[in-house]
Amino acid sequence: MTKTPQEFKYTKTHEWVRMEPDGTASVGITDFAQEALGDIVFVEFPQAGATVKAGEAVGVVESVKAASDIYAPVSGEIVAINDGIPDHWEEINKDAFAIWLYKLKPSHPDELKALLDATRYAAMAEASK
Amino acid sequence: MLKQTPLNTLHREAGAKLVEFGGWEMPLHYGSQIEEHHAVRRAAGMFDVSHMRVVEVIGLDARDFLRYALANDVAKLDTPGRALYSCMLNEHGGVIDDLIAYRLADDAFRLVVNAGTAEKDIEWLGRLAAGGARDVQIVPRPDLTMIAVQGPYARELAWHAFPGLNAATAALRRFQGAFFRDGFVARTGYTGEDGFEMMLPAPLAPLAWRALARANVKPCGLGARDTLRLEAGMSLYGQDMDDTTSPLESGLAWTVDMKPGRNFVGRAALDATMAGGTLLGIVLLDQGVLRSHQPVHTPQGKGVTTSGSFAPTLGRSIALARVPAAVQPGDAIEVEIRGKRLRAVAVRPPFVRDGKSLVEGFLSERMP
Numbered sequence: 270m271t272k273t274p275q276e277f278k279y280t281k282t283h284e285w286v287r288m289e290p291d292g293t294a295s296v297g298i299t300d301f302a303q304e305a306l307g308d309i310v311f312v313e314f315p316q317a318g319a320t321v322k323a324g325e326a327v328g329v330v331e332s333v334k335a336a337s338d339i340y341a342p343v344s345g346e347i348v349a350i351n352d353g354i355p356d357h358w359e360e361i362n363k364d365a366f367a368i369w370l371y372k373l374k375p376s377h378p379d380e381l382k383a384l385l386d387a388t389r390y391a392a393m394a395e396a397s398k
Numbered sequence: 399m400l401k402q403t404p405l406n407t408l409h410r411e412a413g414a415k416l417v418e419f420g421g422w423e424m425p426l427h428y429g430s431q432i433e434e435h436h437a438v439r440r441a442a443g444m445f446d447v448s449h450m451r452v453v454e455v456i457g458l459d460a461r462d463f464l465r466y467a468l469a470n471d472v473a474k475l476d477t478p479g480r481a482l483y484s485c486m487l488n489e490h491g492g493v494i495d496d497l498i499a500y501r502l503a504d505d506a507f508r509l510v511v512n513a514g515t516a517e518k519d520i521e522w523l524g525r526l527a528a529g530g531a532r533d534v535q536i537v538p539r540p541d542l543t544m545i546a547v548q549g550p551y552a553r554e555l556a557w558h559a560f561p562g563l564n565a566a567t568a569a570l571r572r573f574q575g576a577f578f579r580d581g582f583v584a585r586t587g588y589t590g591e592d593g594f595e596m597m598l599p600a601p602l603a604p605l606a607w608r609a610l611a612r613a614n615v616k617p618c619g620l621g622a623r624d625t626l627r628l629e630a631g632m633s634l635y636g637q638d639m640d641d642t643t644s645p646l647e648s649g650l651a652w653t654v655d656m657k658p659g660r661n662f663v664g665r666a667a668l669d670a671t672m673a674g675g676t677l678l679g680i681v682l683l684d685q686g687v688l689r690s691h692q693p694v695h696t697p698q699g700k701g702v703t704t705s706g707s708f709a710p711t712l713g714r715s716i717a718l719a720r721v722p723a724a725v726q727p728g729d730a731i732e733v734e735i736r737g738k739r740l741r742a743v744a745v746r747p748p749f750v751r752d753g754k755s756l757v758e759g760f761l762s763e764r765m766p
Contacts (some may be wrong), residue, residue, distance in 0.1 A: 307415075307426070307431055307621065308430055308431050308432040310687060310708040311686060311687050311708070311715075313685075313686070315737075331687040333431050333621060333708050334426075334431070334621060334690065335689075336687065356684075358477075359432070362430070380717060
């Protein structure tokens with residue numbers, strides 16, 4: 270059974286989103302996603318400063334098994350990438366919710382309302398097994 | 399409905415992630431594929447390879463039949479127990495399957511073929527055998543289960559697990575096997591490490607698996623098996639070669655015995671054609687992960703990756719690739735991943751053998 274903490278919002282494409290006090294949104298992949306991917310060995314990050322649209326593929330998570338796109342949960346500007354994790358990719362497998370991949374400043378905050386809450390995401394993820 | 403091996407219940411109990419492979423439900427990993435990979439390089443791991451099919455070729459003409467059916471020459475197996483790797487070709491020189499052939503006795507050989515191709519292979523061998531008035535029978539052995547125990551300590555731990563095995567197998571050289579109780583134990587494998595492949599009656603398989611687990615042999619899935627064989631530069635049928643590619647353009651020329659005086663299926667086609675390309679190894683210098691079917695750019699022309707993954711022993715990504723025959727180990731090349739060209743270097747496989755990287759020389763020259 271994979272974890273789905275209540276304090277995060279979720280996308281149908283298996284990203285988690287956490288609103289930070291400074292108004293940016295931290296984005297990572299869910300426990301369900303890391304479990305499905307297996308050992309993660311590389312992340313191709315988006316470019317800091319890039320402007321992205323909701324649902325746009327902005328990076329790639331590579332596991333030993335496969336490459337999987339990561340998507341922007343909402344539109345906005347990429348303001349930071351977590352370049353501290355290279356060479357410690359296994360931390361994502363250990364605790365997917367502890368490792369953010371990038372931060373984004375939403376340009377259309379109303380899009381945040383369309384994100385899934387934990388209960389709906391957990392139900393969706395369970396159904397896709 | 400997927401076929402299940404006699405070890406399926408044990409895999410479930412161990413928390414394996416199960417996937418479909420060649421019509422079978424097989425363990426992909428038991429938690430971490432990378433940890434399983436390292437266990438085999440550093441200590442010992444075991445694999446359920448019961449999906450692979452054992453097929454026996456029996457009869458007074460078995461040897462002559464296999465000298466005709468296989469591209470490598472079983473006449474090299476001068477004593478019972480010896481084994482060799484070979485391709486089985488069609489008339490066009492394409493690879494029907496790759497296999498290991500063990501000589502059990504003067505008139506009995508045992509082949510181990512791939513899961514996904516087993517039915518095709520048995521039918522093909524049956525047709526070849528029916529073609530002449532020979533004393534040869536093709537006997538599939540679905541009653542046998544296979545467990546591979548691989549790693550620098552694999553043999554010692556297997557000896558610990560099975561009393562009497564030491565005496566029966568201590569003298570075996572690589573690519574040699576011996577009967578042990580109701581089974582057959584051979585010093586072969588698909589990881590680039592020392593170890594055993596054990597064929598045993600299906601009802602005994604769970605006992606053997608548990609005995610090995612008690613001896614601290616770590617269960618490993620097909621995921622680790624794939625990264626281990628890739629590091630070892632070993633081909634995977636259906637990916638690195640198939641019935642449209644010849645062994646000569648698949649890095650398998652060393653497995654074809656072209657000495658004059660022996661006719662074998664596919665020989666005329668191999669004699670008549672020049673290989674258009676070759677299979678080489680690639681080590682990625684930039685960050686990223688190589689996969690199959692990625693375009694390769696070399697000064698001598700284009701190529702394509704046939705297998706690729708992250709190589710846990712090297713900490714970087716590697717691939718096998720079909721490239722123009724003029725490409726040499728050490729050449730700087732590029733691989734295209736999602737539209738971007740990344741820097742890589744061509745190497746001669748294997749990348750890793752007996753736990754050690756064989757490509758550091760290429761890397762130290764290239765790395766900034």
